[in-house]
Amino acid sequence: MSYLTLTGVKKQFPGGFVAVADFNLAMEKGEFVSFLGPSGCGKTTTLRMIAGFDQPTTGRVLIDGTDITDRPPNRRNVGMVFQAYALFPNMTVAANIGFGLKVRGADKASIVRRTTELLELIGLPGKGNRYPWQMSGGQQQRVALARALAFEPQVLLLDEPLSALDAKIRVSLRAEIRAIQRKLGITTVYVTHDQEEALSLSDRIVVMSEGRIEQIGTPFEIYNFPRTPFVARFVGTLNVLSARVIDATTGRLDVGGQEMRATGAVGAAAGSAVSLALRPEILAMGDGEPDHVRLRGTVDEVTFLGAVVRIRVRLPGDAGVASVDTFNNPHLAVPARDSAVTFSFPAEACLVLDGAGRDAVVAAATAI
Amino acid sequence: MTGQTDRLQAELDRPTSWPDRPARRGAPRKTVASWLFLLLGVVYFALPLVGTLIFSLRAKPMLSAWTDMLNDPQVWSTLGYSFVIGLITIIVSIVLLVPTAFWVRLRLPRLRPIVEFVTLLPFVVPPIVLVFGLITTFSRPPLPLTGTNLGSDVLLVCAYVILSLPYMYRAVDAGLRTIDIRTLTEACQSLGAGWFTILWRVILPNLRVSILSGAFLTLAIVVGEFTIANFLARPMFATYLQLIYGNLAYQPAAVALISFGITWGAMGVIALIGRGSQDKSEIGGAH
Numbered sequence: 028m029s030y031l032t033l034t035g036v037k038k039q040f041p042g043g044f045v046a047v048a049d050f051n052l053a054m055e056k057g058e059f060v061s062f063l064g065p066s067g068c069g070k071t072t073t074l075r076m077i078a079g080f081d082q083p084t085t086g087r088v089l090i091d092g093t094d095i096t097d098r099p100p101n102r103r104n105v106g107m108v109f110q111a112y113a114l115f116p117n118m119t120v121a122a123n124i125g126f127g128l129k130v131r132g133a134d135k136a137s138i139v140r141r142t143t144e145l146l147e148l149i150g151l152p153g154k155g156n157r158y159p160w161q162m163s164g165g166q167q168q169r170v171a172l173a174r175a176l177a178f179e180p181q182v183l184l185l186d187e188p189l190s191a192l193d194a195k196i197r198v199s200l201r202a203e204i205r206a207i208q209r210k211l212g213i214t215t216v217y218v219t220h221d222q223e224e225a226l227s228l229s230d231r232i233v234v235m236s237e238g239r240i241e242q243i244g245t246p247f248e249i250y251n252f253p254r255t256p257f258v259a260r261f262v263g264t265l266n267v268l269s270a271r272v273i274d275a276t277t278g279r280l281d282v283g284g285q286e287m288r289a290t291g292a293v294g295a296a297a298g299s300a301v302s303l304a305l306r307p308e309i310l311a312m313g314d315g316e317p318d319h320v321r322l323r324g325t326v327d328e329v330t331f332l333g334a335v336v337r338i339r340v341r342l343p344g345d346a347g348v349a350s351v352d353t354f355n356n357p358h359l360a361v362p363a364r365d366s367a368v369t370f371s372f373p374a375e376a377c378l379v380l381d382g383a384g385r386d387a388v389v390a391a392a393t394a395i
Numbered sequence: 396m397t398g399q400t401d402r403l404q405a406e407l408d409r410p411t412s413w414p415d416r417p418a419r420r421g422a423p424r425k426t427v428a429s430w431l432f433l434l435l436g437v438v439y440f441a442l443p444l445v446g447t448l449i450f451s452l453r454a455k456p457m458l459s460a461w462t463d464m465l466n467d468p469q470v471w472s473t474l475g476y477s478f479v480i481g482l483i484t485i486i487v488s489i490v491l492l493v494p495t496a497f498w499v500r501l502r503l504p505r506l507r508p509i510v511e512f513v514t515l516l517p518f519v520v521p522p523i524v525l526v527f528g529l530i531t532t533f534s535r536p537p538l539p540l541t542g543t544n545l546g547s548d549v550l551l552v553c554a555y556v557i558l559s560l561p562y563m564y565r566a567v568d569a570g571l572r573t574i575d576i577r578t579l580t581e582a583c584q585s586l587g588a589g590w591f592t593i594l595w596r597v598i599l600p601n602l603r604v605s606i607l608s609g610a611f612l613t614l615a616i617v618v619g620e621f622t623i624a625n626f627l628a629r630p631m632f633a634t635y636l637q638l639i640y641g642n643l644a645y646q647p648a649a650v651a652l653i654s655f656g657i658t659w660g661a662m663g664v665i666a667l668i669g670r671g672s673q674d675k676s677e678i679g680g681a682h
Contacts, residue, residue, distance in 0.1 A: 080581055100584035111575060113582035117600035126596075127586035178587065 029053035030214050036086030038072050046072040048238045057212040061225035064235035070218045079103050090181050106175030110187040112167045114159040120170050121155030127178035145173040165196040183215045222262050234258045256380045259304045266349045268303040283346030287320050289379050304378040307352040315371030323369045326362045451648035460645035473635040481617035484555040485610045488563045496567045514564040522622040547627045554623045559616050563609040570605025615658050
């Protein structure tokens with residue numbers, strides 16, 4: 028039985044705007060799930076409905092089998108970490124951490140014990156007497172995390188907790204958050220628009236767009252097997268090439284005058300335009316394996332990115348430009364600009380989308 | 396090559412002082428003008444006080460006006476009464492206005508213009524109209540409050556709460572603007588706190604400086620208010636001051652300066668507390 032369940036949750040604001048529509052999710056105890064999507068996709072609204080700050084228009088929220096949909100936020104036993112830290116400026120770090128316990132009527136000794144324990148956990152032992160304004164952003168967010176964990180909530184919610192921090196602290200703190208979550212085994216929902224954060228932290232990711240779930244899956248599934256063009260485009264970088272259907276039944280396609288074949292029938296009429304979606308790192312210079320799809324073009328640009336060299340290959344006609352990422356190797360020469368090259372990719376790595384690359388995945392490709 | 400080396404050497408040999416800054420034209424004139432305006436301000440505000448002080452010292456013997464007043468029990472009883480009424484007014488204002496301003500900001504932002512308009516009404520309705528309204532309404536059943544001292548005190552406090560509404564509400568509202576009350580409230584709620592705990596333990600302490608500012612302004616208004624106190628026949632400091640103005644020459648000047656001193660003391664406290672809070676936010680650097 029799942030631990031945190033959202034069933035048919037919908038949020039419609041006065042005026043008719045639907046922020047979240049038909050949201051269904053079942054999370055196991057101790058699972059770390061991220062809501063990933065662009066601004067305005069409904070991820071924070073969904074989180075706020077779990078926290079109780081917003082009431083669903085329809086649908087139910089259950090924690091450990093108990094329906095908490097109609098409970099006020101202070102009766103839900105859900106801890107929350109905010110983007111803006113939201114530490115109480117008038118209280119010391121220790122008082123901030125112990126606030127939830129004090130509100131629940133815990134005795135002074137147990138509050139002190141738990142606060143000390145959590146200060147150790149977040150790596151700030153002995154800093155309990157400081158005030159929030161005496162700490163850096165990263166330290167404040169750690170205190171906010173400790174405060175949210177102090178009263179041992181059933182579910183921990185994190186609303187873009189690292190967005191206000193600089194890049195270096197963000198990376199180290201996200202590792203700390205994950206380590207603490209694993210150690211405590213607390214069921215966690217993490218909202219972010221940063222795909223790297225979601226991919227590196229989560230057991231599962233819920234990709235959202237315009238209030239709807241696009242895909243739920245492990246980071247591996249989301250990245251490698253996107254089920255919708257939106258997921259394919261939003262998660263990671265993507266090459267989108269233009270192609271034309273030669274034979275819909277056999278899945279033959281024309282890519283800038285070069286022929287390739289989809290794995291099966293293409294859900295588009297012969298002569299109609301389709302798009303091919305390919306991850307840059309899946310492409311390799313040269314012919315590759317015998318069963319790989321091969322495409323030829325001319326080198327448009329070579330960009331040195333340190334560990335990676337990005338080669339942009341322009342395909343003939345109006346097929347577009349493909350970026351090919353290869354690891355930097357000082358002993359290998361990179362192709363010169365305007366030279367003719369061939370790149371290849373495993374057949375299953377290519378998604379065939381409809382003409383505009385928006386509506387639907389119509390087939391997976393294979394080599395001819 | 397030699398020429399280049401020589402030039403380099405010459406550059407290195409130059410005295411390492413800052414180049415002379417070109418004199419800013421008009422700067423001395425600006426400074427003189429600034430001092431002139433400051434002096435005018437000081438004269439404008441200080442001259443009446445100095446005049447009052449000199450006048451109070453004309454009594455024979457010289458300090459008798461001061462000693463008479465400091466030894467007059469009525470000065471202290473009326474001042475004490477005024478301060479108690481002021482204190483009650485402040486408490487009632489806080490209890491009434493902090494939750495109102497908080498709720499309007501948090502949940503009813505559309506009502507803000509209406510609430511602000513209502514809080515500004517005391518500027519439009521003169522105290523004389525207000526007190527006549529109160530006397531007319533509360534001197535007969537069902538609530539004949541003017542019949543007793545306690546009833547009149549209640550009316551007095553109510554009138555002063557209304558009179559200080561613009562200052563107190565604006566002070567609290569300005570304080571609420573400086574803190575992220577929505578997030579702080581939600582953080583409190585997620586930690587299990589109810590509305591009273593949120594207001595008492597988080598919102599009020601963070602509005603300390605704003606509430607103090609509003610409180611001292613309220614106190615200054617209450618201590619100096621005459622019309623309402625006079626018509627409700629309450630022994631306030633202002634009514635006593637008016638009484639002695641009619642009967643004594645030098646003593647009222649001494650009392651006026653005493654009341655000024657008390658008001659300045661209160662303002663000093665605000666400045667001190669305000670500076671403390673500013674230092675905090677500067678060290679934090681986050682907000």
